[in-house]
Structure formats: structure tokens, C-alpha cells
Amino acid sequence: MPQTAEHLMRSRYTAHVLVAVDYLKETLWPKHQPYFDPVAVGEWAARNHWAGLTVIATNLGSEKDRDGTVLFEARYLANGRLDTHRELSRFRKKAGRWYYVEALPE
Template identity: 40%
Template sequence: MNSCPCGSGSDYIACCEPIIAGKKTAETAEELMRARYAAHVKVEIDFLYDSTHPEHREWYDHKGTRVWAANSEWHGLEILGTTQGRPQDEQGEVEFVARFRDGKGLHNHHERGKFKKEEGRWLFTEGIMVKPKPLSVNKVGRNDPCTCGSGRKHKKCCGK
């Protein structure tokens, strides 16, 4: 079995390959997102261009995308959630993390991809980077119970 790089668990020839080859259209925004990730892995750059909405191709760098995709190690796609993007919808959003390694190191590309359906075909419009959430630190007061679970006050236990 040649597992699809999109992480669906299906065989590539039954999953993303027909979409990338133009034999089938993606039924949902998530299907298109998965196919676009697989296209990066398989260096199918023409599909990436063709599946980008024409109004959003202005800054597309065909050659640069090809070089980057070919020189990266792809470590997986995680779909975190979708908003709309079903077959009956006209637009959708897919939040995902794509993991890859390039010459600069290991990356977790966390994005909310926007999609629009035109003439029955889903197209990628733009990606909005998701910033990491700041670490939250719970401040323990001197007289609060100790976080270690001893039952003593923090100042008399781990806060010494």
C-alpha cells in the first residue's frame, strides 16, 4: 500500500492523486487542502498553481515553490478543524499544521487556509498564519495550597 501523504490513511491512488491529476474535483475544502499538501510532497507544483484562485496568484512563485517543495522533507499534515467547506457551501476554512524540514530546520506551519468555490470547484484563496498562544503561568500565592499536593501552604513547602 502506498499511503497518501495527506494523512487520511487511504492509498494515494484512491485519495489525493485523482484530484491532483485532474481526474476528480475535491468535494470539500478539506479534501483540497489535503491534496495541496500531498502536491507539495510529490512536487506537483502545477496543481498548486491551478488550485489557487486566479485573483490570488499575483505573488505566486512557481520556480521558488518547486525548489522549496523538492528540497524539503515532509513530516505530516494535521487537520485541526474546518469551518464550512462542505459540498453545499461556497466558502470554507481549514485550520492545519504542516510539518516539514528544510535547510533552516524543522517547522510547524500552522495556518488557517481560506477556500472559495467557483463553478463547482474549490480553490485556495489565502492562508492566515496562526500565531502560537503565549504560555500561561499560574501564579501561586504564598498562602495558597502548594501545587505539589502536600496539603501545606506554598510558603511552607515548595515555596521555601
């Protein structure tokens, strides 16, 4: 179980690489899980070749925090073109476990 928001973010990137859709749903904030589309997420993750992850910044999100954000860039090859997904992600801890909540505007 990831101990920080950044560790969860990195594990979710790995889940995209491995097309571990169940893990992506399990680590999504519980109130958002009913709206999770495993087919669409799995298809998107599988059709891309993941090329790397860079964590740019974190704010809070330590073992002692309840909330945190992680700014990252994930590179992937799609349709013969290298692209970058840049996101400021919000994470929240509930009952000692970190969850991905949402993407925030930068």
C-alpha cells in the same frame, strides 16, 4: 476534483510533497494565479522533507458551501530541523470547484 475545502487542502499538501507545482497553481484562486511564482514554490517544496499533516479544525467548506476555512499544521524537515507550518487557510468554490484563496490570521 476535491469535493470539500478540507479535501482540497489535503491534496495541496500532497502536491507539496510531490512538488506538483502546476496543481498548486491550478488550485489557487484565479485572480492570484498571475502572481504565482512556480520556481520559488517548487524550490521550497523540493528542499523540504514533508513529515506529516494534521487538520486541526474546519469551518464550513462542505460540498454545499461556497466558502470554508481549514486550520492545519504541516510538519517538514528543513536543514536538519523539524519545523511546523501552521495556517488557517481560506477556500472558496467557483463554478463547482474549490480553490485556495489565502492564509488568514488566526
